[in-house]
């Protein structure tokens with residue numbers, strides 16, 4: 024029986040399985056109970072002679088209350104359990120390592136915080152929370168790792184987030200779970216779970232030389248002219264970006280926004296969407312002018328740079 028089921032290799036997997044088996048158990052129990060009752064009552068109250076006529080039953084209030092309240096209680100219990108698990112699954116713990124994932128027809132591109140890149144493979148440390156910041160270059164894909172019991176749509180023009188904490192070392196299947204065209208079924212890969220020290224060594228083994236020349240966030244920041252306005256001296260026409268990430272930004276319309284990855288992304292693509300208080304909306308939008316990969320590089324640069 025267990026071959027039918029993927030192995031459980033994340034902290035979430037056991038919890039998802041318990042909920043799944045519980046709901047299957049409830050379903051099987053009531054299906055059996057109802058089918059059994061139908062058979063039993065069909066035989067017990069069968070017509071015994073040709074001229075026998077049925078008598079309508081008076082309403083049985085107590086019975087009706089029971090068959091309303093019991094399923095309602097079970098449904099609410101399942102809802103509460105599922106919702107609790109959903110929240111846990113949707114909220115990466117603080118301190119999770121962020122790894123960037125770009126889906127495109129038909130491959131997964133991965134970039135680690137150190138800059139090391141890989142394609143159709145994702146190396147992660149065991150027993151550490153990992154947060155995936157994902158986007159798509161083209162159509163909707165879906166990042167699916169059965170052994171971790173996680174699946175999340177990857178959408179163009181926005182970031183979606185997924186997190187997990189792997190518990191089993193080894194290699195696990197990665198699939199695209201959203202039909203995305205001719206080669207969809209081959210948009211697969213593997214997640215390799217390493218011991219934490221091994222992962223550190225693995226990160227260092229790769230270097231940024233793997234990046235095409237001029238593709239790093241630092242380089243793009245200069246090449247796209249960002250540095251001309253976002254500068255630290257008195258000629259600055261735009262907000263200083265050092266230390267921006269994670270801070271609360273006051274906006275020209277009086278609102279506030281926390282500078283997370285989604286805000287950085289939006290401000291690069293559509294700068295006038297949220298203008299910082301005290302500045303003019305002078306910045307050109309970069310929608311269509313840079314690729315998702317370049318955008319990720321810029322966001323990564325802005326998050327880490329002390330002085331972009």
Ligand code: CUA
Nearest residue numbers: 164199201203
């Ligand atoms: Cu990408 Cu299916």
